[in-house]
Amino acid sequence: MNEVVGRGTVLAGRYRVLEPGSTDLPGTSLWEGNDQILDRPVRVRVLESGDVAQALDAARRAALVTDARLVRVLDVGMHEDTGYVVTEQVAGPSLDQLVARGPLTADQARALVGEVASALEVARRRGVHHLTLRPSSVHVAPDGRVLVTGLALDGALLGLTGGDARSTSRTDAVALVRLLYTALTGLWPSGAHLPATPAALPAAPVSEQGPVAPADLVAGVPNDLDTLCAVTLGVHVDGPHSPGEVVRELEPWGSIRTVGLSQAAEEMPAQQDWPIVGAAVAASSSVGPGPDVAPEYDYDDGPPTQAFTPPPPQAFTPPQVQRQSVRSAFADQALPGANLPGTPPPATPGRTSAFGPVGGLGTGPVLPPPGAGTPGTPVPPSAPLGAPGGAAPYAGPPAALPLPPAMPPAPARASAFGAAPGPSVPPPAFAPSGGAGPQQPAGGDLEWEDFGVEEAPRKRRSDPTAIVLGAVAVVVLIGVILAFRALFFGPDAGGSPAAQTTSSQGTQTSAEPSGSAGEPSASATTPVSGVAPVIASIQSVDPSDADGEHQEAVDRARDGDPSTFWYTMTYKADDFAGFKPGVALVLTLQETSTVSSVTLQVNGAGGNVQVRQSDAANPSGGTLLAEGTLGPETVLTFATPVDTSTVVLWFDRLPTAPDGGFRIELAEITLS
Known part of the structure; x- marks a missing residue:
């Protein structure tokens, strides 16, 4: 004490x-x-x-x-x-108290463990794991809620805090299946291949393949639950690897019965040793007793034919308890204005008008489309045609309305660029303001200057559409020619000697476009060192934490295995939820090398990354070499290759991970 x-x-x-x-x-x-x-x-x-x-x-x-x-x-x-x-405060009996007098029914075991798995999946998405899940840490409250105690705390007290996200998620998934085994049998499965977790319950019998299957101990265990326990708790690393996968294995489940639950834990008669049913008798007895193995049973008179059956529950009407799913739990935690992980886009609201809802989505009548009245036209079943409150019968298209009288054609406008397109109407006489003037003669070879008319006082009106379209066509034609020359003949092919001479002197005339005008010279792109870049080490830099973000996993980003990756914490928004301006990876090369591009393989899409020539002391500073949005394969090419010994990847926006959260999962980094 x-x-x-x-x-x-x-x-x-x-x-x-x-x-x-x-x-x-x-x-x-x-x-x-x-x-x-x-x-x-x-x-x-x-x-x-x-x-x-x-x-x-x-x-x-x-x-x-x-x-x-x-x-x-x-x-x-x-x-x-x-x-x-x-x-x-925690009210209600724990799981070890409930099964101390007898195992739970299969549907109650499914519901109880399913609720625990849903809660741990919520915690896993926030980067928190239990690591010491056991029957004494699960309680059933009088209102039907399942309560889990000791999240992260109990594991830290027992020194179980190491491991990456994959291994810790697997630990919680196995512990959930062990709870399911205990709820079905009243025994705690243990073994050399299972984590040592304290539990004040008798140990389950063990065979060469692991704990004896629940169906061999208790009759009436569903096949899916029996297979889940046998596969997960066996000697092979199989079964679910996260609480979310356990949820998918168990759902759907019903409500948890709460009436008389605490009294049942105290008033049920003491549990008797029930026999092992089936072929597991020989398998369990062949292993021999051990510190975690239940006592052997003596069956000299032959195996019994009837398995242990729990006493029938008392007659009552179970309350309907609303099950809270993982998605609804995340919906309650969303920050104002933050994007929910994995949330689908909102549905487009139906448009309404005076004629009723569009597409038949509402309850009002739907007008027949053009061509209605033919066989097969759908009619709303709410009211027959012509009935009060129903749609009127379709009488065909309305009568044609009288058209306004046709306007006389406008006369064609004369301009210096020719007659405007239109009907063939003789052009009107041109007369400058102030009096009548000479008309343009019918001959096409004469100009206005022949009649001594000055153009200055004229107000010439023309349609610029033809000029704009002509200029665009010329620009497009020039672009196509340049692209064709650059693609098939190289940057210097076909250029005139005058243009090549001008390009070598650093100038170029606009009258003779050349295919090599936009290409950098060979001397400007020649690497100074010529050494291929090789990453020697990677350092994670977090402005808010001197230890960085998961420094122990940074080498996975250069191990050549796309199935492993470096990752950050999961946040509720792509701007790190306001906790920090960003995170960085500082790539230290074996020697000063020429770097022209960086290729990133990312599990997810979105966010933003900047490639900078800087160091760990100033990860967001230095020279910005390239920038882009993250994707499954992000290639960031520099405008000009640089000679450097360090390259900084500065992530100021987070991509969306496959599970809907906002974090970086960087599988591979390649420099070239």
Whole structure:
């Protein structure tokens, strides 16, 4: 018992410690307490030994995950050099208390473990894992909610904090299947290939392939649940690798029965040893007893023919508990204006008019389309044609309306560029203002100057469309010619000697376009060093954290295996949710080399990356070499090759990952 924190101690001037509770975590003590400010019951876990700082940090990370099935962390702190974590009160029996008197039915086991898996999937998407899931950390509240305690905290107390995201997700997935096995059989599966997790339950019998299948212990176990347990808990690394995959294996499930649940855990008769059914008897007995193996059963008179059947539940009407899915949990956590991960675009609202909804999406009548009245035209079933409130019968197209009288054709306008297109009408006489003037003669060889008429006072009106179209056609023709010459004849083929001489002197005339006008000279693109770039090391730089983002995984971005990748934390918006301006990868080369392009293989699309000639001290500064949007294969080519020993990849916007979150998954980096 801790000497600093005891009955009557007030933590942080707010939480009064009242009565001790039981716990299965070494180095800690559990207390019932009261929040004196809000006058509500709380639960206090006092950290007496171990890595207290790491455990408190894990509790702070767990407090950032919001889900109704995860017990909320209310406060974290130190009291006279003793750490403590305050959570909301937990009501209802735990899973080990429920199965201590008998296993659950298959549908209740499916629903209970499914709710736990949905909660852990919400936490996984925020980068938080449980790592120590066991029957004592799962409770069923009187209102039917499943409550999970010890998220991230219990694993930190037992020193289980290492590993990458893939391995930690696999650990939680296996633990969920172990809970399912326990709920179906009342036994805790263990073995050398399974993580050591404390559980105050008898061990399940073990065969050469792992724990004996639930269907061989209890009758009535569905095939899908039996196969899930056998495949996941076997000696091979198979089965689901994340809580989300466990959800897909179990869904759909019904509600959890809560009436008399806590009384059943106390009033059910003590569980008797039930026989092992089927061929697992020989397999389990051949292994021999061990520290994690249940006692062998003596079947000299032959195997029994009837398996253990749980007592029938009491007659009651189960309440309908609304199941909260992973998607709805994320919808409740969305920041204002932030994009939801994996959210489909909003549906286009139906347009309405005085004639009713478009496309028959509403409930009003739909007007027949042109050509209605023919057989096969759909009619709304709500009201027959011609009935009151229904659509009137279609009587065909309306009578043709009288057209206005035709306007006389406008006379053609004469201009210096010729007659405008139109009907053949003799041009009117041209007379300058102030009096009658000479008309243009019918002959086409004479000009206005022959009659002594000055053009200055004339107001010449012409249609510029022909001029614009002609200029565009000329520009397009020139572009096609230049592209054809550059594609098939090289940059210098076909150029006139005068143009080549002018280009060599650094100037070019506009009268003679050359195919090599836009190409840089050979001397300007010749590398200075000529050494191929080879990445020696990669450093992750995070302006808000000196340790960077997952520095332990940066070498996966250059190991030549596209299935492995470096990744960042998952954020709720592509701008890092306002936590930081960006993250960077500093590529240090083996020696100063000429770099002309960078190729990135990314799992996802979107975001933005900048290639800079800088260093770790100033990742967002230096010379900007290239910039672009991330995609499955992003090629960033420099305008001019550079000789450098370091290249910085500065990510100021995050792409959308395959699961809908905002993070970077960088599989490979290639320099050329």
